[in-house]
Amino acid sequence: MLETRELRYFVAVAEELHFSRAAERLGIAQPPLSRAIQQLERRLDVALLERNRRGVTLTGAGQVLLDEARAILDATAAAARRTRRAAAGTNRLTLATKAGANHKLLRKLLDTHAAEPDAAEIEVLLCGMGEQARMLRDGRADVALMQRPFDALAGFDTEELLTEQQVAILPAGHPLAARTSLTMADISNVPDLPVARWPRQDGSYEPGPGPEIHDQSQLAQLIALGRTMAVLCASSRSWLWNAHAAAPLTDAPHVTTVLAWPPHSRSRAVAALVRTATQLQQEPTKTRNAQP
Amino acid sequence: MLETRELRYFVAVAEELHFSRAAERLGIAQPPLSRAIQQLERRLDVALLERNRRGVTLTGAGQVLLDEARAILDATAAAARRTRRAAAGTNRLTLATKAGANHKLLRKLLDTHAAEPDAAEIEVLLCGMGEQARMLRDGRADVALMQRPFDALAGFDTEELLTEQQVAILPAGHPLAARTSLTMADISNVPDLPVARWPRQDGSYEPGPGPEIHDQSQLAQLIALGRTMAVLCASSRSWLWNAHAAAPLTDAPHVTTVLAWPPHSRSRAVAALVRTATQLQQEPTKTRNAQP
DNA sequence: CGCTGTCATACCCGGCCGGTATCACCGCGG
């Protein structure tokens, strides 16, 4: 059976592609690390690394193990955290959500849930773009609000909460802001107003003229200054400034906000919250496409 | 960081609720096991087990860790198996499917995939009821055909392939077999023909008059003998005997056959098969609700 | 009040994990 320590060592080497640096990162000396990796390869009877002159490369099998090991190490950290939190307060939940998104929906979910008998106390954890997945995976959160198709939902159970149109957020003074509706064609390649660029899953940005966005307050500022525009779900209207204008995008894909949680979670508290959310979803008229 | 060994030990104790039996199962003596669990509890600073007079019970935190640990151990076994298989043949896939279901769909999927350039060689692994999930989780399979809502799809990525009606499979001579369509009400509580009972996720059976079914051949035999009937998806017609009859159930929920795979799988071969499956799904006229 | 069955404690031993020192090898530059 693979030991956690071996996986940790292997991930370090596979990421650094350098034994000495990996050893330093792990806080051990290089020879024991070499030996540990050799033992791992012997026990699996698989070549994981190609030792060339000048450096190390991953074999195909090594790449597979790297993916698997990362997931296992995340799950292990998650197990420890969840166990500790279960011991601390049995009726507490941590909900991760994008900072600044879905004010109303979140408010409604929390209010409705709090009204239930024996409702778990819910701690809200605000995190940056797409960080919710990591929070769920490593056990810092029990449940998260995420958005399809933006967030990576692979590996989680989900409950759909709200589907809404996307809108373009523009500087109030811009000519396009006068329009009552827009299309993707209208907003692409506007010379003086490039579309803002969000980070991808890995944190990198695709090339383009627009500014690189890290969080919502920065985006709001840049739009207000007339430097960029952004495409967001309709409920983002709730945090608009006076200097902002919003126009629906008729042909942009709809965005679905979902409640997500780790699939093997059998927690009573998560189940209760999901049940609450399901009921919310069945009477969506009050929140769907709500206008400010 | 939690070690695999500790998790293995804890799972054994949590399942047996008995140190000596758990130690025997693990192939070690009882005292080291006691010590290991104590160390685990000390390092987590959490009480996992309640040692009463006469036996052991799990605390809430212990229950949480049990769930997490089982998932981690499965993932660890999966990692080893997948790594070994990646090393053995880089362009091979194992597909798990229910024995006897979806002949045509599977055949079409395999044929279409084999026609692709650089197609991975696909090994088909037939397994019993709901075993596919375990096969995927512990790395014996890379991809599986499963059915919603019967199979537990939590934690997997899926691609829908085929949605079909359910049909009642009856002994050919039975009066109900003459009907061209049936409802759930028609077949529930038929005195001389109780509905067969399938195992649940945990392998147990819910109580009822019908026989307990383990596999499809046994079911076929029992139906042919006039001892039971069963409700299955329409494509099951393809394996019917002369002694069988099938009638569509107008009000039974539809069954969707999906291709499922572990969410973090970044394998080229899985991606290619999924792409093939997506294309199948886009031209569904030939297979959807296919009648024999 | 022993007897039984439970888990915990005490103690010992061997293996392995990690450290230091060193080697083998390669590329490179004088």
Place this chain on the structure above:
DNA sequence: CCGCGGTGATACCGGCCGGGTATGACAGCG
């Protein structure tokens, strides 16, 4: 051609820890 720096592998050693045996503490029970 020959050191030199830098790579990972090897050799060896010491301490810790995981595992074993023997035994204890304690509760239930006849």
